[in-house]
Amino acid sequence: MSLITKTSAWAEEEHRMFADAVGRFYDAELVPNMDRWVDQGMVDRDFWTRAGEAGIMSGAISEDFGGAGGGIGFDAITVYEQGARGDCGWGFSIQSIVMHYLVAFATEEQKQRWLPKLVTGEMVGAIAMTEPGTGSDLQAVRTTAEKDGNSYRLNGSKTFITNGHTADLIIVVAKTDKTAGAKGVSLIALETEGAEGFRRGRNLKKLGMKANDTAELFFEDVKVPMTNLLGGEEGQGFYQLMRQLPWERLLIALTALGTIDFAIAETVKYVQERKAFGSRVMDFQNTRFKLAEAKTKAELLRSFVNDCITRLEAGELDAATASMAKYWGSQTQNEVVHECLQLFGGYGFMMEYPIARLYGDSRVQMIYGGTNEIMKELIARSLDI
Numbered sequence: 001m002s003l004i005t006k007t008s009a010w011a012e013e014e015h016r017m018f019a020d021a022v023g024r025f026y027d028a029e030l031v032p033n034m035d036r037w038v039d040q041g042m043v044d045r046d047f048w049t050r051a052g053e054a055g056i057m058s059g060a061i062s063e064d065f066g067g068a069g070g071g072i073g074f075d076a077i078t079v080y081e082q083g084a085r086g087d088c089g090w091g092f093s094i095q096s097i098v099m100h101y102l103v104a105f106a107t108e109e110q111k112q113r114w115l116p117k118l119v120t121g122e123m124v125g126a127i128a129m130t131e132p133g134t135g136s137d138l139q140a141v142r143t144t145a146e147k148d149g150n151s152y153r154l155n156g157s158k159t160f161i162t163n164g165h166t167a168d169l170i171i172v173v174a175k176t177d178k179t180a181g182a183k184g185v186s187l188i189a190l191e192t193e194g195a196e197g198f199r200r201g202r203n204l205k206k207l208g209m210k211a212n213d214t215a216e217l218f219f220e221d222v223k224v225p226m227t228n229l230l231g232g233e234e235g236q237g238f239y240q241l242m243r244q245l246p247w248e249r250l251l252i253a254l255t256a257l258g259t260i261d262f263a264i265a266e267t268v269k270y271v272q273e274r275k276a277f278g279s280r281v282m283d284f285q286n287t288r289f290k291l292a293e294a295k296t297k298a299e300l301l302r303s304f305v306n307d308c309i310t311r312l313e314a315g316e317l318d319a320a321t322a323s324m325a326k327y328w329g330s331q332t333q334n335e336v337v338h339e340c341l342q343l344f345g346g347y348g349f350m351m352e353y354p355i356a357r358l359y360g361d362s363r364v365q366m367i368y369g370g371t372n373e374i375m376k377e378l379i380a381r382s383l384d385i
């Protein structure tokens, strides 16, 4: 299966070639390591640099910063192909989010400093919004960045941060003005190497996505140069976060589509071989109908996601439409994986079959990147004008 169809308006021949190359790289370098990474709770650090060498992370970044100079469709392929191999351990989605924050808002000097290292995997990125006391309500963050000479002093804590244990560059959502509500929020890029007062907590134990490191982060008077304020202007953080949400939400829908394609393929293989009452499980009408429903949902999602990529490349993907893709994609992923697992019978509950892992991995897609309830709220707001 493929993200790209004959009618994908955004896709050119070079996208198809890129998809083949990404697939080959994953088959050789990612798939054989997935189980080991699940056991160790994170992806090997040198996988990032191998992905960088293979050009997997650079497709959508300008040549001025070490990229290949293509559009967002290249990152969409990287994410889809990962899902289509049943993996969500490698945190490339977050790397892509960080890179596109820099592309959209960083000063020229900041872009030169960080983007070339992110495309090669020399640096791993993370984005730290969520705190122990607040997730959905981002305006309520309590982490502060107070001016101190030519620096900020970061104080506070974050939790559930993807790539948090591996990251060298963390975009921290902090208040530069505690009295100004949303207008007091800024994004501060913390380079973790040698950062005194910065501490990583536990690698959190999770229901799924076990190969993805998810961290608590603590900041105690961490000195960050003022030149690390993203975009160089205070109080822009909330606006910057909102502007990048369409891509963050579409990424989740792309993972959903890849995972659905993988789940269906694995299930078809299984039910064609498994016998019950003298016939293949594939031959029962219930099995055929369940798989037909799943396949129909996959094709609906594929069309929608392709349309969203076209809109995003044209600068026309609005927040409500991206929220629909995130909400519907992640819900559909959970429905499909649930039905597919059932068709495996007891083996679906055993970790030796990837469908069991996908069941755990899929659940969080309805939670992170803004919960599906928040997505519905945003969609409803677009109606109530």
Ligand SMILES: Cc1cc2nc3c(=O)[nH]c(=O)nc-3n(C[C@H](O)[C@H](O)[C@H](O)COP(=O)(O)OP(=O)(O)OC[C@H]3O[C@@H](n4cnc5c(N)ncnc54)[C@H](O)[C@@H]3O)c2cc1C
Residues within 6 Å of the ligand: 094, 127, 128, 129, 130, 133, 134, 135, 136, 137, 159, 160, 161, 162, 163, 206, 209, 214, 364, 367, 368, 369, 370, 371, 372, 373, 374, 377
């Ligand atoms: C595996 C994982 C990885 C993550 N990675 C990152 C990361 O890299 N960076 C990062 O910053 N965060 C990350 N998160 C955090 C994630 O984005 C938050 O968990 C999520 O936004 C929800 O916030 P919360 O957990 O505080 O839930 P809460 O905001 O406390 O929500 C609890 C419940 O209340 C509902 N609710 C809240 N407000 C409303 C409302 N207005 N209307 C209706 N219902 C509402 C929610 O939908 C939810 O059901 C990650 C989380 C997980 C689990």
